[in-house]
Amino acid sequence: MSLDTLTLLPVTQPLTGHVSPPGSKSITNRALLLAGLARGTSRLTGALKSDDTRYMAEALRAMGVTVDEPDATTFVVTSSGAWQEPAEPLFLGNAGTATRFLTAAVALQKGRFTVDGDQHMRKRPILPLVEALQSLGVAIAAPSGCPPVAIDAKGGFSKDRVVIDAGLSSQYVSALLMAAPLTRQPFEIELKGAEIGARGYIDLTLAAMRAFGASVEEVSASIWRVQPTGYRAADFHVEPDASAATYLWGAEVLTGGKIDIGTPAEAFTQPDAKAHAVISAFPHMPAVIDGSQMQDAIPTIAVLAAFNETPVRFVGIANLRVKECDRIRALSTGLNAIRPGLATEEGDDLIVAADPALAGQVLPARIDTFADHRIAMSFALAGLKISGITILDPGCVAKTYPDYWDALASLGVTFEKP
């Protein structure tokens, strides 16, 4: 769909049916990267094909890796294990995973690389990762603290230990971990401070690394030791995306329906699967929700909170200010566009003043998505219950869930004719 706006028509009956969420973005981009670093051919099945994974695949191709796509959910990756200097800057759109993971991985290749993204990515911080790589002797610079990042890579690190501050993004740790098996000696990564948002993403990283032959030891909660094994090509299956599942879980509880997503919540290994327990408690979700370990699910839960029986305060979500957009601001702006006073920001907390009586009302609101897929997908839930919800730039869902609007339509959701 390439529309400027999309207005949902409220549903008149519970949503029921089957919808399989696409493959996990986080896992697909890890697997693509590791397959690209392994010598030989890897087959990734159940993979996500979306803007974020296309940018990763295109970047690998630009560095001499063969990435074939025999069907809609499979990548076949063939690599020599070493990457060539690309002719152009690597353009990664607004894909945080691709941008951070590739920055560390190219630092261990040989040649000049520029890692860049769109205007949104150019506002997302990468300095802690750049400084960590500088401390390892890499000639790397990001003058604005955000992409573009210029790297003159010499094929190695000058030290066998790095300290990284992951306060702004756990992706810096994942990026260093995934690069580490390419070094020439055992390598240690230490977290500065105890704080790390969404530790579950580090677990995903370790699991993917091990699947491609790496050996990583968790020395303590903040230290990892990685052996210089390189990577081995592998066949790898990607599980469905837990963050995408949250919209379907949300649609189910909001409409009192039954949506079979084909995967039980307990079967996911991604951090956002934790949201299932909170969403299942709707309309009695707790008064305080700590979003630190399920950050990408917070937009979904915050929109649901507008229909909860009691108000919800979201804490532990400061990182949401440096995602695809400032999500705390986008959520408060969108909720207050629906009904003034529905959301308040207190520092980096978001308080949603629940109002179950919103359901069934006509409240015309144009929701600015700030080009953020999760803002578009979560506010669509409000449109299932309120008349007049218009999503601006609905095509931004292509970042991680290109078929989202079709998935809702397959459950019986209808849209106003443009």
Ligand SMILES: O=C(O)C1=C[C@@H](OP(=O)(O)O)[C@@H](O)[C@H](O)C1
């Ligand atoms: O490692 C990952 O795959 C991700 C980590 C999280 O980001 P931060 O680590 O930047 O918080 C998450 O928001 C993002 O969608 C995916």
Ligand SMILES: C=C(OP(=O)(O)O)C(=O)O
């Ligand atoms: C934060 C997100 O993405 P990324 O950091 O990978 O761009 C997201 O998908 O919600």
